[in-house]
Amino acid sequence: MLFNTVEYAMFLPLVFVLHWLVAANRPKLQNVLLLVASYFFYSCWDWRFSLLLAFSTMLDFTTGLLMLRSRTDWARRSWFWISVIVNLGLLGVFKYFNFFSESFAAALTRMGVSVDPFTLRVILPVGISFYTFHGLSYVIDIYKRRIEAEKDIIDYALFVSFFPLLVAGPIERATHLLPQLKTNRHFDSSRAVDGLRQILWGLFKKIVIADNCAMFADQIFGNSAEQTGSTLLLGAVFFAFQIYADFSGYSDIAQGTARLFGIELLRNFAFPYFSRDIAEFWRRWHISLSSWFRDYLYIPLGGSRGGTAAKVRNTFIIFLVSGLWHGANWTFLAWGFLNALYFMPLLLSSRNRENLGTVAQGRSLPTTGEFFQMATTFLLTVMAWVFFRANDLTHAIQYFQGMLSPTLFTLPVLQKPVTGIILCILLGLFLSLEWLGRNEKYAIERIGVTWARPLRYSMYYAIMAIIFWYGGKDQQFIYFQF
């Protein structure tokens, strides 16, 4: 059940009404209801996946309690490692086993030893990377004594499986979400309206921007050998907007949905394409994952403490692991590596924390310098996205070769030029709204809020009309595959 389907449009109001009318003022019942709804939501993909989710939940819940009751450090550490190893083991089996097995066999073949790789015939359970990371953060926080182990299985299970964040995040922390699940939630009309507004904006991003960009990006990447350099560059730009609008649109819908139930989720995107350098980009892109790696990998590795070599090593580790987290493919590793390379000049010159605030604060337009910085950062990320989107490394290299040819300076050729022009206009509108709302949680959070109702409603209807009329062909959310 995808967020952009009729099924979800029926499921969500039903759960909403039950949550606020039937289970009103009964927090325990509200949580049970949300838990049942979440498992139903997840089972819509494949009911067997929910068994794995239940197992993962029970594992972390139990080891959390066992750590709490352990009398010796050795016992605590044992339970902790059991949880970590089983969690990562599951992720490894489902997501990485075939990749490593095939890569190992290929390496042996190159050395003259012919081996048939042993592969598993398993499908990747939707959202496994996300809920595994939920669970891992929970057990790590208990082990580090940052939180107490949760004693209520319903609350904990809901923390792991809450349907808005179950399949593609944001990757929540127990410290942030669990306390919200334990409080008595009361219906707040203005908060619910805000949630709906964010859902509307998320749908606009996904259906209008991402799905339309996907149409061109798929066509250009799919026939990259036949395209001119400028068309390939445009294809990469379209993919950059596709992946941003797709994933941040998903996150907006998730956050808006959670807000309907009185729950705030972690922020996942903060207008990353308005970043002035790569470090700022990574503070604004997939924030819940970046901060997860920062807190649970980068800092334990030593972070930016220690010498230059340690900092460089830790940065490369974090970017490579981040690439690998996205999928078992060399292209993701290359994407992570390239981003680490981009990061190096900033790290080595200690300028990686230069741009902490929002660009053009208090001004309506950026300075020429800021504009140049944003354009450069965007172009760098576009180049990196080529690795992310390419089928394999050879495809990515050929894509770059095609792009950096003399035809780069010709006019791009699109299969449907009129649709392409309409899309560029829509992208202009999208970027303008994002720019106007760059200080908010999402672009249209404050736009029109103080306007008279007819004017405000007209704006919402205009967005709905654009979704209705210019919505692209249905596409699955990209991050569901991770």
Added chain:
Amino acid sequence: MRNFLLKVSAFLTLPAILILLIIAGLDMANRNVTERRARDMDYANVFMGDSHIALAIDHSEMEGSINIARPAELIGHSYHKLRSLLVSGSGIQNVFLGFSYHNIAKGHTSTIESLHNGTIITDYFYLHNWREKAGMLLTWAVTEPSQFRTLISKGWMNISTRSKKLDGGFQNTFTENTATKSVMDKRILTQFYDETSGNGIEEKNLEYLARIKELCDSSGVRLILVNTPIHPYYRSKIPAKFVQRYERALDSLQIEVMDLSRLFHDDKLFTFDGDHVSYEGAIITTRHIGQRLKLLKPRDQITNDEKDQHSIVIR
């Protein structure tokens, strides 16, 4: 909470009503266009059906005839199209409907329905009666709301082109090709075998054929089915049960058939799939039908001896 629900419901109902009103308005305008188009249809012979007819009959070579066949037109679509044409004032005397073995195959029908669901079905939406339209709208509302957008754009397009898009017509660009066994094998699989529906008979297409017969009878129009030429290899691969069911259905409905399925067998006269005629094949088919048309006698005047000469089998 209740106040919030009411507000949201009202907020969402307004655009839904607006969309329905637009569709209703387009429906009325389309009806006018369709009626005008039917009155202007000053042809005695109308050829209709799917790509088999669209590729085979060059109506410009036959006086008083028009080919309004469209690729991927299902027999149900042809029924609605014909119904819109057979209004008072239309000069149609003979309807030549392309109907072959694939038209009763589930595989063929489900392929068309799944591949072209949005594009094909919405083309014919405004020709349906209000009850069928309501059913389609309801289905799309819960399964594929994006169809509403297609409906609006198609409705508008029909008006601006005066419904000419539905007229289809002769189209054949296959000038340099020849029937190929591997393609024919593939074609047989998609037409007569379907992973989900098996190699079953699509009964609803036969029901539509009966309705077309009834419609023609009640309008005083003569219905003649045309089984266009098919390659001998392709023909040999058609499962026997389709041929038998086809024959049985036509027998029971007492429909005249112009069976051209064995008209020629040269590879060059067919497209790669052996199921359609090439441009050269179309010239021969058109010439052949033209000659038969000149000899066409009123149905009640055809004697048993003349049946073969006319290449029309009266069932």
